[in-house]
Amino acid sequence: MARRLDTYLKQLLGDDQFDFYKVVRDFADEEIAPQVLAWEREHRLIPDECIAKMGEMGLFGLPIADEYGGQGGKHLDLLLMGLAISYHSQSAAITPGAAISLGAKPLQLFGTEDQKSAHLPDLAAGKRMFVFGLTEPGRGSDAANPEVTATRAGDSWIINGEKCWSTNARWASHVIVHALAHPDAPAGRTTTCFIVPMDAEGVHYQEMSGKKVWEQSSTGSIIFENVSVPGSAILGTEGEGFKVMVNTLNGGRLFIAALALGSLAFALDKCRIYAEERIQFGNQPIGRFQRVQDVIVDMDIALERNLTWLIHCCDLYDKGHLSREQAAKVKVDSSRCASDLLVLAMEVCGGVACLDEFGLIRHHNDLFVTRVGEGSNFTLKGLIARPLREV
Numbered sequence: 001m002a003r004r005l006d007t008y009l010k011q012l013l014g015d016d017q018f019d020f021y022k023v024v025r026d027f028a029d030e031e032i033a034p035q036v037l038a039w040e041r042e043h044r045l046i047p048d049e050c051i052a053k054m055g056e057m058g059l060f061g062l063p064i065a066d067e068y069g070g071q072g073g074k075h076l077d078l079l080l081m082g083l084a085i086s087y088h089s090q091s092a093a094i095t096p097g098a099a100i101s102l103g104a105k106p107l108q109l110f111g112t113e114d115q116k117s118a119h120l121p122d123l124a125a126g127k128r129m130f131v132f133g134l135t136e137p138g139r140g141s142d143a144a145n146p147e148v149t150a151t152r153a154g155d156s157w158i159i160n161g162e163k164c165w166s167t168n169a170r171w172a173s174h175v176i177v178h179a180l181a182h183p184d185a186p187a188g189r190t191t192t193c194f195i196v197p198m199d200a201e202g203v204h205y206q207e208m209s210g211k212k213v214w215e216q217s218s219t220g221s222i223i224f225e226n227v228s229v230p231g232s233a234i235l236g237t238e239g240e241g242f243k244v245m246v247n248t249l250n251g252g253r254l255f256i257a258a259l260a261l262g263s264l265a266f267a268l269d270k271c272r273i274y275a276e277e278r279i280q281f282g283n284q285p286i287g288r289f290q291r292v293q294d295v296i297v298d299m300d301i302a303l304e305r306n307l308t309w310l311i312h313c314c315d316l317y318d319k320g321h322l323s324r325e326q327a328a329k330v331k332v333d334s335s336r337c338a339s340d341l342l343v344l345a346m347e348v349c350g351g352v353a354c355l356d357e358f359g360l361i362r363h364h365n366d367l368f369v370t371r372v373g374e375g376s377n378f379t380l381k382g383l384i385a386r387p388l389r390e391v
């Protein structure tokens with residue numbers, strides 16, 4: 001059975017890009033799909049061997065320049081990887097996805113030459129991971145005003161506070177900390193980002209427990225107790241910490257949209273096959289009922305439309321022309337459509353959709369993260385509304 005995702009990508013991509021997608025798809029089919037249920041039932045994070053294989057394939061270095069050991073690809077390569085892997089597991093896809101789009105990307109965009117040459121080669125090889133430390137227990141959507149502080153002490157800075165919901169924390173070598181560093185500066189100039197080694201004295205990491213979304217992805221809380229870093233740890237310009245974070249999130253939001261569409265593509269295939277196999281009322285498949293067809297068709301329309309849109313946004317991103325509103329819109333719409341439609345897909349499949357082995361319930365839970373992660377959809381709608389109010 002041809003996947004609808006393959007059908008559309010074949011139409012939308014050039015041959016080389018489609019071939020790359022197929023390589024990652026085959027890897028996900030062979031190395032992730034057969035294991036994901038066992039990982040889930042055993043409450044395991046992605047095994048180190050799987051991360052190592054993704055590293056060997058170069059998946060952690062997709063858009064990193066060749067001179068730093070990466071594949072020198074485009075942001076689209078990252079999204080194709082996200083689509084191919086999230087078809088089976090968003091957790092597996094977000095591991096290299098966040099390592100690149102939230103970890104390596106800010107370094108690529110804002111790092112000094114010394115910072116890039118010190119870290120990018122190992123990041124590209126998957127031997128090192130940076131995590132994105134924006135969210136705090138008391139600061140989610142209000143991320144521009146961190147409670148984590150950085151205080152100057154001679155040539156060094158002392159960092160205190162807590163970051164949470166940090167994806168990949170378990171495997172992280174460094175965390176990019178967004179901290180209040182200039183409390184007396186004008187609004188918008190009060191924060192700075194710092195690259196902090198996870199093994200620095202005073203850094204404590206704890207895996208967050210009880211999470212029922214992205215179950216195989218590591219999500220940590222990171223506490224900083226008088227952590228001293230040199231001035232050379234500053235990422236970007238002093239007082240422009242939020243600029244680093246906001247620019248990083250544009251690309252990250254495209255990746256979140258790709259995760260949502262990977263889940264939608266899985267649900268569409270699962271649902272349309274089930275609708276033809278499930279026989280009710282006089283030896284007829286439920287796929288003959290118009291209401292069932294209605295759900296399947298809506299999923300198919302959403303997949304084609306949003307894939308086309310996402311690839312267009314990705315092209316704009318690579319050219320440096322993607323606005324914050326455009327990135328927000330495709331993330332909001334892809335996550336909302338995919339999660340709303342997935343509930344209907346589960347309804348089409350009936351009771352069997354409640355079983356973990358059927359796969360839909362995993363995508364259902366994971367799709368919730370795509371609605372709140374990297375800017376909740378409600379908050380992003382406020383951003384999208386701004387230019388609409390200029391009349």
Ligand SMILES: Cc1cc2nc3c(=O)[nH]c(=O)nc-3n(C[C@H](O)[C@H](O)[C@H](O)COP(=O)(O)OP(=O)(O)OC[C@H]3O[C@@H](n4cnc5c(N)ncnc54)[C@H](O)[C@@H]3O)c2cc1C
Binds near residue numbers: 131132134166168375
């Ligand atoms: C699995 C997972 C992984 C994550 N990974 C990372 C990571 O790697 N790094 C990182 O820094 N963060 C990460 N996050 C955090 C994520 O970005 C935040 O959860 C998100 O920004 C929302 O913050 P909050 O959960 O504190 O919700 P809150 O900000 O408390 O919001 C609660 C509700 O109020 C609404 N709301 C708040 N403010 C507004 C507003 N201005 N307008 C309209 N509605 C509003 C929100 O939409 C939401 O519905 C992760 C989260 C999850 C669940």
